[in-house]
Amino acid sequence: xxxxxxxxxxxxxxxxxxxxxxxxxxxxxxxxxxxxxxxxxxxxxxxxxxxxxxxxxxxxxxxxxxxxxxxxxxxxxxxxxxxxxxxxxxxxxxxxxxxxxxxxxxxxxxxxxxxxxxxxxxxxxxxxxxxxxxxxxxxxxxxxxxxxxxxxxxxxxxxxxxxxxxxxxxxxxxxxxxxxxxxxxxxxxxxxxxxxxxxxxxxxxxxxxxxxxxxxxxxxxxxxxxxxxxxxxxxxxxxxxxxxxxxxxxxxxxxxxxxxxxxxxxxxxxxxxxxxxxxxxxxxxxxxxxxxx
Ligand SMILES: [Zn+2]
Numbered sequence: 001x002x003x004x005x006x007x008x009x010x011x012x013x014x015x016x017x018x019x020x021x022x023x024x025x026x027x028x029x030x031x032x033x034x035x036x037x038x039x040x041x042x043x044x045x046x047x048x049x050x051x052x053x054x055x056x057x058x059x060x061x062x063x064x065x066x067x068x069x070x071x072x073x074x075x076x077x078x079x080x081x082x083x084x085x086x087x088x089x090x091x092x093x094x095x096x097x098x099x100x101x102x103x104x105x106x107x108x109x110x111x112x113x114x115x116x117x118x119x120x121x122x123x124x125x126x127x128x129x130x131x132x133x134x135x136x137x138x139x140x141x142x143x144x145x146x147x148x149x150x151x152x153x154x155x156x157x158x159x160x161x162x163x164x165x166x167x168x169x170x171x172x173x174x175x176x177x178x179x180x181x182x183x184x185x186x187x188x189x190x191x192x193x194x195x196x197x198x199x200x201x202x203x204x205x206x207x208x209x210x211x212x213x214x215x216x217x218x219x220x221x222x223x224x225x226x227x228x229x230x231x232x233x234x235x236x237x238x239x240x241x242x243x244x245x246x247x248x249x250x251x252x253x254x255x256x257x258x259x260x261x262x263x264x265x266x267x268x269x270x271x272x273x274x275x276x277x278x279x280x281x282x283x284x285x286x287x288x289x290x291x292x293x
Contacts, residue, residue, distance in 0.1 A: 053096070066080045086129055193214070197270070
């Protein structure tokens with residue numbers, strides 16, 4: 001039997017070859033620090049010839065879980081606590097378990113979770129963790145499932161109904177998250193080249209532009225210019241200097257044309273005659289050109 005050894009140079013070659021297999025998959029190397037290395041949400045510690053495990057949290061972790069007084073159904077609040085306790089039970093080695101449970105207790109206490117509630121959630125988590133997972137479903141739904149917007153009165157009423165006949169589930173259409181972040185909303189599909197507008201949400205100024213590509217691509221570039229503070233971008237300068245917000249949702253193509261000459265004339269005309277936040281000076285055109293368009 002021969003002993004296998006790999007030099008640092010060979011190892012780098014190996015990683016390099018690995019990363020050439022598929023252009024969209026990149027492997028990276030992580031080294032243990034103080035005998036510890038993180039894998040997903042597990043922190044693995046090597047001590048002599050043994051490994052121990054505990055929950056890994058990124059340095060940017062803030063402990064921002066659902067607040068206890070958030071307007072949610074009781075079982076959702078419970079699931080936050082039981083979920084974290086279950087994770088501790090599932091991951092931690094015995095020597096780390098008490099510390100992790102204490103940490104979860106501490107973080108949730110800061111979010112208003114009372115001690116009695118956390119004790120109950122921990123008991124529930126322990127029972128769930130050690131119970132036989134081969135049990136059948138708790139509820140018999142019989143295909144009767146009703147989904148409603150959460151309301152504490154409906155929640156109370158639902159508890160009075162026989163669970164084996166009707167199952168209530170709740171959704172939360174008015175959550176702050178849904179009002180602030182709409183992950184499903186997409187920029188309007190607009191594949192036409194032309195002259196477009198990007199209005200400001202806080203004043204009457206509009207950015208007028210023209211593109212030979214589709215509007216969505218151009219809007220994405222404008223958004224990036226704001227995100228990365230590109231000082232040659234009129235849109236960014238307007239948001240930065242006036243502290244205004246851009247009304248991206250109302251961006252639109254106003255004049256469709258595949259002819260760049262026509263687009264530039266119309267763009268110049270818009271810039272000249274309407275309030276704008278453009279930084280370029282509009283092109284002064286002979287009236288005859290304007291009439292052509
Ligand atoms: Zn503005």
